[in-house]
Amino acid sequence: MKIVIVGGNGTIGKSIAKNFSKTHEVITAGRNNADLYVDITKSNSIKSLFDKLGKVDAVIGAAGEAKWADFKELSEEDYYIGFKSKLMGQVNLVRIGQNYLNPNGSFTLTTGILADNPVIKTSSAAMVNGAIHSFVKAVALELENGMRVNAVSAGTVEEAYDKYKDYFPGHLPVPMKKVVAGYEKSVLGKDTGRIFRIYE
Numbered sequence: 001m002k003i004v005i006v007g008g009n010g011t012i013g014k015s016i017a018k019n020f021s022k023t024h025e026v027i028t029a030g031r032n033n034a035d036l037y038v039d040i041t042k043s044n045s046i047k048s049l050f051d052k053l054g055k056v057d058a059v060i061g062a063a064g065e066a067k068w069a070d071f072k073e074l075s076e077e078d079y080y081i082g083f084k085s086k087l088m089g090q091v092n093l094v095r096i097g098q099n100y101l102n103p104n105g106s107f108t109l110t111t112g113i114l115a116d117n118p119v120i121k122t123s124s125a126a127m128v129n130g131a132i133h134s135f136v137k138a139v140a141l142e143l144e145n146g147m148r149v150n151a152v153s154a155g156t157v158e159e160a161y162d163k164y165k166d167y168f169p170g171h172l173p174v175p176m177k178k179v180v181a182g183y184e185k186s187v188l189g190k191d192t193g194r195i196f197r198i199y200e
Helices: 011-020 043-053 076-097 123-139 158-167 176-188
Strands: 002-006 025-030 056-061 101-110 148-154 195-198
Touching (some): 002 043, 043 076, 056 076, 101 176, 123 148, 123 195
Parallel strands (some): 002 056, 101 148, 148 195
16 A cells, blocks of 8 residues: 655654555655655645645645643633644645545544543643544545545543643553554544544
């Protein structure tokens, strides 16, 4: 399979890329240290990426950011960071990418535990994750030619736990191999419209 991983140099993206590259052709895309450049906040950049890639069998979105801050401090513009990046960035991977995905190909988007179990300072990030879940379930009903779409929603992975543990009291870190397995289910399986929750 020809698989493009957007955000393939991130904490999770690197592990996904390493895993799939054992048996498939993997191309990473991102703003830094990737095979191809893409800025997912800009539709024309995503279109340019797919023009360079040509037809692909799987698209994995593992990029996107959102502002973490106390609710009383968040401005309207702060919410747009997550909206333009993690939400619309991944929506546009599907919206534009459907024209480049081979029949029976798949999209896998990335969210996180905040959609189900938010913590303080995450009203923007949690909103974005939840919106992506709803998008996945809805767009799965309309994709054509056997195309599939799912999301992987993970808790804090072990590799990033020390950085974020103060935000997640009582949460257990998730082994990266379990997270990678979620992406395998999405890409190699037959499910569509699913949210694969990887929580401890």
